[in-house]
Amino acid sequence: MEKPFTNPKVLELLKAYRPLWAIGYAQSLMGWDLGTYMPPGAARERGEASGELRVLARRLLLSPELLSAYRAAAKEEGLNDYEAGVVRVLGREIERAEKIPPELIAEEARAVAEARVAWERAKAKSDFSLFKPHLERIVGIARRKAELLAKPGGTLYDALLDLFEEGLTVRQLDSLFGDLAPKLSALYAKILDSGAWPRSHPLEKEPYEKEAARSLNMLLLGLLGYPFDRGRLDETAHPFTQAIGRDDVRITTSYHGRDIRRTLGGTAHEFGHALYELQVDKALAATPIGGGVSLGVHEGQSRFWENIVWRTPEFTRRFYPSVAALVPAARRYTPEEFYRYIAMVRPETIRIEADEVQYPLHIVLRYEVEKRLIDGDLRVDELPQLWNSLMEELLHITPPDDAHGVLQDVHWSLGLIGYFPTYALGSMLAAQMLHAYQRGGGSVAEDIEEGRLDRVAAWQREKIHRWGATYPPQRLIELATGEPLNPRHYLEYLEAKYLSA
Numbered sequence: 001m002e003k004p005f006t007n008p009k010v011l012e013l014l015k016a017y018r019p020l021w022a023i024g025y026a027q028s029l030m031g032w033d034l035g036t037y038m039p040p041g042a043a044r045e046r047g048e049a050s051g052e053l054r055v056l057a058r059r060l061l062l063s064p065e066l067l068s069a070y071r072a073a074a075k076e077e078g079l080n081d082y083e084a085g086v087v088r089v090l091g092r093e094i095e096r097a098e099k100i101p102p103e104l105i106a107e108e109a110r111a112v113a114e115a116r117v118a119w120e121r122a123k124a125k126s127d128f129s130l131f132k133p134h135l136e137r138i139v140g141i142a143r144r145k146a147e148l149l150a151k152p153g154g155t156l157y158d159a160l161l162d163l164f165e166e167g168l169t170v171r172q173l174d175s176l177f178g179d180l181a182p183k184l185s186a187l188y189a190k191i192l193d194s195g196a197w198p199r200s201h202p203l204e205k206e207p208y209e210k211e212a213a214r215s216l217n218m219l220l221l222g223l224l225g226y227p228f229d230r231g232r233l234d235e236t237a238h239p240f241t242q243a244i245g246r247d248d249v250r251i252t253t254s255y256h257g258r259d260i261r262r263t264l265g266g267t268a269h270e271f272g273h274a275l276y277e278l279q280v281d282k283a284l285a286a287t288p289i290g291g292g293v294s295l296g297v298h299e300g301q302s303r304f305w306e307n308i309v310w311r312t313p314e315f316t317r318r319f320y321p322s323v324a325a326l327v328p329a330a331r332r333y334t335p336e337e338f339y340r341y342i343a344m345v346r347p348e349t350i351r352i353e354a355d356e357v358q359y360p361l362h363i364v365l366r367y368e369v370e371k372r373l374i375d376g377d378l379r380v381d382e383l384p385q386l387w388n389s390l391m392e393e394l395l396h397i398t399p400p401d402d403a404h405g406v407l408q409d410v411h412w413s414l415g416l417i418g419y420f421p422t423y424a425l426g427s428m429l430a431a432q433m434l435h436a437y438q439r440g441g442g443s444v445a446e447d448i449e450e451g452r453l454d455r456v457a458a459w460q461r462e463k464i465h466r467w468g469a470t471y472p473p474q475r476l477i478e479l480a481t482g483e484p485l486n487p488r489h490y491l492e493y494l495e496a497k498y499l500s501a
């Protein structure tokens with residue numbers, strides 16, 4: 001790669017940005033520590049320190065030095081793609097910081113702290129009324145935020161979507177999901193009717209030794225190609241990936257003590273997130289475009305490695321001997337049976353437990369609910385009923401109670417409204433990446449069988465990862481795959497995988 005940045009005004013802007021990058025680096029490391037090893041008693045102090053750093057970062061972002069460097073760079077003509085990317089990404093950050101007053105951020109932080117506790121209690125008792133006033137407050141804050149950020153001609157919900165997926169709109173999602181949902185719903189029914197996939201498996205109940213599972217996860221990461229000198233694997237209740245710097249991208253997995261596929265699938269998923277950050281071009285490190293561009297593109301990478309690499313007969317054949325060596329219960333099954341266990345398809349009310357066929361339908365449901373809460377006239381107290389009727393319509397199941405229905409996700413209690421759709425974009429993008437890879441002569445099945453997963457990783461680096469946030473997500477998807485997001489690839493991928501197997 002040539003030098004990505006040569007314009008003197010952009011170089012000055014990047015210099016002014018470096019302290020902000022360093023604060024982000026420190027915040028990421030603190031975030032990782034918070035999720036892994038921080039002693040619980042440190043929570044309050046950590047919250048205060050982190051809040052001060054956030055205030056400091058905002059002050060630096062809106063400082064006369066940075067703003068004038070930004071304006072000078074934004075006026076330049078003939079910027080290359082990287083330089084234009086820097087201006088675009090920083091411009092978005094500045095706009096957000098200018099439009100949302102610190103008081104609203106503080107109010108949101110207080111609302112979220114209380115809502116999180118209330119949500120846990122409401123979920124434990126399966127009592128929506130305990131969460132309702134908190135959710136009303138959070139929806140109110142989200143609407144105010146959206147009013148401040150909304151673009152002319154755009155809806156309020158568009159403004160929230162754009163926080164998580166740059167440029168995403170209700171119009172686009174109505175079209176994408178309107179096409180996908182009925183076809184996916186029909187395909188799902190067909191796959192269930194085929195009877196080819198078990199609805200349960202004895203291995204779900206079989207315990208495993210945590211040390212054995214950890215060894216397996218390390219072997220799995222080795223097969224996938226995780227560079228341990230630039231990352232590490234830790235244990236948390238909910239798996240996550242934390243990019244601290246370009247050369248420090250850490251992942252976690254969870255151990256449930258039984259049902260070995262869960263920890264392994266989770267590890268493969270987080271590997272995909274990590275690979276994206278690890279393969280951003282080195283020359284973009286410590287700049288505003290030095291990380292993954294959006295949640296949807298990120299999720300595309302994680303779904304690819306979880307579903308299209310790990311959850312396949314080819315990968316199972318390669319990996320099964322290690323599983324059998326470390327998990328005695330698995331020895332009772334052939335590799336083929338083990339594959340059917342990890343790729344089960346069955347009706348599921350809980351989103352995070354859902355198989356890849358029904359998963360986007362869980363997202364369509366949340367999208368419809370959020371859109372009406374923010375843009376329409378849906379009241380929070382009408383939510384449980386709409387939730388259950390959409391569940392019936394899309395997935396033909398009724399949750400046994402609100403804990404397994406409207407109260408199941410943590411997102412709203414964290415103030416995250418407009419986030420869910422990015423998961424479904426990820427599912428679709430992964431399949432579209434597979435299609436583009438095959439069109440270019442690649443074969444993931446052969447890569448796995450020949451122990452050459454570096455080939456598909458190199459394709460992803462070239463087409464997607466190396467660019468960081470240079471291009472907005474929709475442009476990147478078109479450049480990488482030759483077309484805008486197209487649900488057809490997801491449907492075809494699922495059909496080939498689950499109906500002809």
Ligand code: MG
Pocket residue numbers: 269273299302
């Ligand atoms: Mg993910």
